[in-house]
Amino acid sequence: MKRDEKVFEVIQKERERQTNGIELIASENFVSDQVLEAMGSVMTNKYAEGYPGARYYGGCQNVDITENIAIDRAKELYGAEWVNIQPHSGAQANMAVLLACLQPGDTFMGLDLSHGGHLSHGSPVNSSGILYKPVGYMVDEKTGTVDYDAFEKLALETKPKLIICGASAYSRDWDYKRMREVADKIGAILMADISHPSGLIARGLLNDPMPYCHIVTTTTHKTLRGPRGGMILIGHDFDNPYGKVTKKGIIRKMSSLLDSAVFPGVQGGPLEHVIAAKAVALGEALSDDYKTYVEQVKKNAKVMCDEFIRKGYGVVSGGTDNHLMLIDLRKNFPLVTGKMVENTLVRADITVNKNMVPFDSRTPFQTSGLRIGTPAITTRGLKEADMPVIVDMIDNVISNIKPDGNQCTIDEDVIIETRKKVNAMMSPRPLFAW
Numbered sequence: 001m002k003r004d005e006k007v008f009e010v011i012q013k014e015r016e017r018q019t020n021g022i023e024l025i026a027s028e029n030f031v032s033d034q035v036l037e038a039m040g041s042v043m044t045n046k047y048a049e050g051y052p053g054a055r056y057y058g059g060c061q062n063v064d065i066t067e068n069i070a071i072d073r074a075k076e077l078y079g080a081e082w083v084n085i086q087p088h089s090g091a092q093a094n095m096a097v098l099l100a101c102l103q104p105g106d107t108f109m110g111l112d113l114s115h116g117g118h119l120s121h122g123s124p125v126n127s128s129g130i131l132y133k134p135v136g137y138m139v140d141e142k143t144g145t146v147d148y149d150a151f152e153k154l155a156l157e158t159k160p161k162l163i164i165c166g167a168s169a170y171s172r173d174w175d176y177k178r179m180r181e182v183a184d185k186i187g188a189i190l191m192a193d194i195s196h197p198s199g200l201i202a203r204g205l206l207n208d209p210m211p212y213c214h215i216v217t218t219t220t221h222k223t224l225r226g227p228r229g230g231m232i233l234i235g236h237d238f239d240n241p242y243g244k245v246t247k248k249g250i251i252r253k254m255s256s257l258l259d260s261a262v263f264p265g266v267q268g269g270p271l272e273h274v275i276a277a278k279a280v281a282l283g284e285a286l287s288d289d290y291k292t293y294v295e296q297v298k299k300n301a302k303v304m305c306d307e308f309i310r311k312g313y314g315v316v317s318g319g320t321d322n323h324l325m326l327i328d329l330r331k332n333f334p335l336v337t338g339k340m341v342e343n344t345l346v347r348a349d350i351t352v353n354k355n356m357v358p359f360d361s362r363t364p365f366q367t368s369g370l371r372i373g374t375p376a377i378t379t380r381g382l383k384e385a386d387m388p389v390i391v392d393m394i395d396n397v398i399s400n401i402k403p404d405g406n407q408c409t410i411d412e413d414v415i416i417e418t419r420k421k422v423n424a425m426m427s428p429r430p431l432f433a434w
Helices: 005-020 033-039 061-078 090-101 127-131 148-158 176-186 198-202 247-266 272-285 288-310 338-347 375-379 384-399 412-426
Strands: 080-084 107-111 133-137 162-165 189-193 215-219 230-235 324-328 353-355 369-373 402-404 407-409
Touching (some): 090 162, 162 176, 288 324, 288 375, 338 353
Parallel strands (some): 107 162
Antiparallel strands (some): 080 230, 353 369
């Protein structure tokens, strides 16, 4: 069969873009060659509706093995009692939890999207906000951190059946114990979506939700550095706020509900080539090298965040505990939008994403902020000394943006010079340096 040069030419251009640029999108990362190999394997040819040992198709003996390897490794990594490894994404993992735990119209709580939450935590354009009744809690306007007293007051007033802790653009750790105490007062299920800091949590660098949250969901990419996908976990200390049932019995009942919610509830056959890649990535995450990696992610984020603050930038919450930071442009550049910065930086081969900040006066299409993360550049091998260099380049570009309404201009020489520096820093480096 003739090689499809048209498509593979574009793939090569994407490889060059990734190799030559600085990737600062907090939800992106680079996978190892063996994860790529598993993703592109013959496992993609196999249909396997159902679960290991209980499939609706024959010939699943090998995919059963890889799926069980992935499950066992996830249990070991997170200290979980039960894992469903099949969700195609974090959003579908969350959708499955809501389907298992709620009835249409039921009330649940999640961090407001404009305050750092995720679409699948109750956005009105997402199934979570269409099928159910979301109540959004917020961060404190002065501190930029979750106001747990206001959270508790809102929970007691609205009595949600399920509470989600976790975020998409929040740089601080979570008080899972406090949130569990609130959930127990109203008999709510507590779910943690740890998709962003998942790898840091797995290796003990942030608070562990497993002893306090009834259900935990996560993606398998981002800081976990695996293929795009999701999973659902239940910890050893799962407890039932509704009745006196043994813990093993509760786990068995809840896991059955969640299994059914994933398949056939929200998706069909699992992506067995992705599950094989998840198994490889989870094995990597159990290694000493990976622990060193996530420690470096956290170190790099702190140094970068401190450098932005030193230059006078507004940083929501005043710092970071994890892998990301949320920059508020309004302090130094009140007329410059996140969209302007995102579009201008990409011309210099620096990739960030525009992001709303708490109490933002702009729309999600413009935004007053930037979300910046260090997982991908750390995978490329960058360390603390490289962070001020990157901040200098970003600051130089932003400082030269000339806003005009929703449009902007910039001296092309600034773009060219910055791009040369970026390419010189990144082009010699492999995508996966570990």
